[in-house]
Amino acid sequence: MTLSEIATFAGEKIGKTDSDTVTFLKKSASLNYRRVWAFAPWRETVTSSTYSVSTSTRTVTLGSNVETPLAVAYGDEELMAADLPTIISQDADLLDLDRKGTPTTYLFKGRNTGGTAEIDLFPLLETSGTTSLKVVEKLKCLTRNNYVVDFPPSTDAIDDELRLPHCHQVVLDLTHADALQRERQYEKAASVTQAANADLALMANFELSQVGSIKVITPSSLGELHREEIE
Structure with missing residues (x-):
């Protein structure tokens, strides 16, 4: 329909x-x-894409039909999702552009002025190569x-x-x-x-x-409780 x-x-x-x-x-x-x-x-609402990572900027612009990232990996290593307050509390030095290395954390920035979703990687990539950023994405309503x-x-x-x-x-x-x-x-x-x-x-x-997710666990029986266990 x-x-x-x-x-x-x-x-x-x-x-x-x-x-x-x-x-x-x-x-x-x-x-x-x-x-x-x-x-x-x-x-039908979830897809995956690969993106190249730059050594000059931590920002990666996602596809035009992406609503939000669900999971991110650099190469074979999953990146931890974090917000700015968490980054500050755990390792504020990650915000410095001279802090470089292999990305371990990502921040979903929301959308830029053109309405396209963006993420920032922390730390900034130190050495360029062929390793791709893999992103599982929730698409916009299509x-x-x-x-x-x-x-x-x-x-x-x-x-x-x-x-x-x-x-x-x-x-x-x-x-x-x-x-x-x-x-x-x-x-x-x-x-x-x-x-x-x-x-x-x-x-x-x-x-x-x-897809194998267990959302609710309902015990079929709690067993019999003795009086001393209740008291």
Whole structure:
């Protein structure tokens, strides 16, 4: 499904498909898709890239569609993620440009003025070579053909298939809930939203369990406690 199709169907569910309603629901669908995209590291949202490292600057500019780095390695060694206060507290000398060596730490700087994600490496690379920086990245919210779903959404984005095909129903339900709110059917909207949130959590847990992550450990039995153990 596309965001346009989701918006139209959500309008049909409340009996309104006029242009104003559908325009509103297209915006709603785009925001709901962005929410679902950001909710978990779905396999379609994560990629990896390699970058060259300079000896003259510690800043590495990531790809234009990167939202945030998830893990970074220089060669075969994983780098530790840190913020500036942590760097200051642990080794303030790392901030000096004359402190050089093999990078061990990275700082996610956010986005530059052009909107592209950047990271800084510490210490500054001492000797240039062929070793690459490997970055596992969470992508920006994209459609199947790599159109960024922004707000308000572009025509290309809302008319392209979604990259998360398994999340169509959740996006539709959340958009339907927005349509109900617009009609002041607040109680029904809350019920639809609650069900959609539950489905989203189940899908995220299933996705994470498939890649071997243990998110919740629930003991089947705590055994029997004797009186003296309780007291």
